[in-house]
Amino acid sequence: MYKLEEFKQLVKDFSDVADFLVIYIEEAHSTDGWSFENNIDIKKHKSLEDRLSAAQILLQKEPLCTVVVDEMNNAAAIKYGALPERLYVLQAGKVVYKGGRGPWDYNPMELRAFLEKIK
Template sequence: MNALFRSHTPKGIRFLAIYIAEAHASDQWPVGKTISCVQQPTSLKQRLENARQFKKNFNFEMPMLVDDMNNNFHATYGSWPFRFYVFYEGKLIFKAEPQEDNFAYNMDELDMWIDKFYQSHH
């Protein structure tokens, strides 16, 4: 993620991460201690702290906002457990979906999509 952020930011492309509810909170749907290392926040203060710790622990460089406790971003965009979106001129124009077999993203494909879109609009 940091490499994607660093490679496109100089072109004027803005990246933003939205921290949403925990997909595998230790008290709800744990899948091991390395993934399920925090409980589901019950307050915005806890969610903000989880986001801060994530940025620190993973040296995450991208700016990050935090979804509200009503999960409005998630409810609007179906971002569980995580997704990549491209907005252009105020409209959602692309929603990347993870691979079906492992639920991962091919970051090279996403990088190429961003490059192609950028070149066709500048």
């Protein structure tokens, strides 16, 4: 959520050259686990229903793109090394951009520079 506004600006600026998708994965900082003081109150997902419910919080922030939810076996998070967050660009089924792992290396501005090159 920390850089959601930057992400939303990417969606606005580059929706003519890219389709955006958010995959909501396992909560990295659940309030019943390792969390920050200012965290949104999301507990560790024990079921798909828990994960779907938590994703509703993101949807309320209107990410401006489709949001899907990872399976409880965390298949997408594992495949893309996405915990806690990561940006990717795929073209014709191949990864052409892989951003750093969040939160410290999650960099929407770096993705912006990449998208500007392919625009």
